[in-house]
Amino acid sequence: MAVRHEIEPAVEAWTLIWRLVQANRPRMVRLAQELDLAPMQLHALRLIEPGAELAMGALAQSLFCDPSNVTGIVDRLESRGLIERRGAARDRRVKILTLTPEGERVRAEASRLMEQPPPELAALPAEVQVALRDALRKATDPGRSPGP
Amino acid sequence: MAVRHEIEPAVEAWTLIWRLVQANRPRMVRLAQELDLAPMQLHALRLIEPGAELAMGALAQSLFCDPSNVTGIVDRLESRGLIERRGAARDRRVKILTLTPEGERVRAEASRLMEQPPPELAALPAEVQVALRDALRKATDPGRSPGP
DNA sequence: TATTGTTATACTCTATAACTATA
DNA sequence: TATAGTTATAGAGTATAACAATA
Numbered sequence: 353m354a355v356r357h358e359i360e361p362a363v364e365a366w367t368l369i370w371r372l373v374q375a376n377r378p379r380m381v382r383l384a385q386e387l388d389l390a391p392m393q394l395h396a397l398r399l400i401e402p403g404a405e406l407a408m409g410a411l412a413q414s415l416f417c418d419p420s421n422v423t424g425i426v427d428r429l430e431s432r433g434l435i436e437r438r439g440a441a442r443d444r445r446v447k448i449l450t451l452t453p454e455g456e457r458v459r460a461e462a463s464r465l466m467e468q469p470p471p472e473l474a475a476l477p478a479e480v481q482v483a484l485r486d487a488l489r490k491a492t493d494p495g496r497s498p499g500p
Numbered sequence: 501m502a503v504r505h506e507i508e509p510a511v512e513a514w515t516l517i518w519r520l521v522q523a524n525r526p527r528m529v530r531l532a533q534e535l536d537l538a539p540m541q542l543h544a545l546r547l548i549e550p551g552a553e554l555a556m557g558a559l560a561q562s563l564f565c566d567p568s569n570v571t572g573i574v575d576r577l578e579s580r581g582l583i584e585r586r587g588a589a590r591d592r593r594v595k596i597l598t599l600t601p602e603g604e605r606v607r608a609e610a611s612r613l614m615e616q617p618p619p620e621l622a623a624l625p626a627e628v629q630v631a632l633r634d635a636l637r638k639a640t641d642p643g644r645s646p647g648p
Numbered sequence: 649t650a651t652t653g654t655t656a657t658a659c660t661c662t663a664t665a666a667c668t669a670t671a
Numbered sequence: 672t673a674t675a676g677t678t679a680t681a682g683a684g685t686a687t688a689a690c691a692a693t694a
Contacts, residue, residue: 361629366617368636445675469514472639481509487632488516593652
């Protein structure tokens with residue numbers, strides 16, 4: 353019988369992804385500090401698209417946290433003048449969030465900085481970058497995920 | 501002149517990695533809850549290897565946070581009986597951390613659960629898993645990083 | 649003097665439970 | 672009754688500054 357010392361490629365890939373993301377945590381923390389935003393504030397800001405509307409509840413779902421939590425995060429973004437909160441016309445229980453012009457500016461800057469790949473990826477030969485991208489496209493392709 | 505609508509493969513790969521990790525945040529939070537550990541406590545526990553010693557300062561560096569912070573994290577792990585803290589013999593300023601038997605048990609269980617790849621990766625065809633793993637190996641190979 | 653870890657302080661993130669105002 | 676969001680509360684993570692013990 354064959355001896356199997358090899359671990360599953362998916363297991364090793366997942367471990368390596370974790371390592372890569374961990375190694376880049378200091379950069380992300382520094383980035384948030386430069387924008388004078390706490391990590392979750394930055395995350396929330398990125399989930400509100402320019403010109404679009406987002407209800408508090410939808411934001412809570414996207415952030416994977418309790419609605420009671422979102423109140424504070426939104427409070428802080430609002431008092432910094434980055435977002436606005438107003439009641440929805442058709443159901444006055446829900447609060448609609450929109451970016452202010454300053455919010456759009458900060459969000460664009462944040463996105464520009466965050467999408468810069470870490471040196472470990474940027475230094476890879478072009479063909480390895482392409483192989484990595486193509487494999488990740490297949491993993492995150494919505495058409496592949498389990499049905500509704 | 502050629503029009504370039506394509507973004508750099510490394511940029512897209514980095515974005516996809518973020519998406520993958522974000523999508524798996526709820527699973528990681530649930531995992532920590534099942535072990536009755538806060539996220540940073542889990543992270544810290546994983547950084548102390550069985551049979552090895554780790555100074556508080558080294559742990560602070562690995563966690564990318566301030567030493568004053570580590571005091572509280574270690575306090576909570578110690579009061580749960582997962583780690584021990586004692587003065588180093590040769591320099592009594594430094595505190596040495598070691599796992600208790602219970603700490604080793606919880607850490608092993610945590611590692612087993614955390615290394616399970618998310619469904620998005622596990623469901624990939626074997627050859628795509630291998631391509632992904634090989635590209636990530638090249639990215640995280642210590643031999644490739646900028647010199648000392 | 650310099651370094652390791654702690655304490656004091658203040659702020660952010662986190663969830664649970666009780667509350668409000670709508671529906 | 673049920674739902675969206677808030678408030679109250681408590682605990683955990685975060686950094687800065689001042690401190691104790693040791694080197």
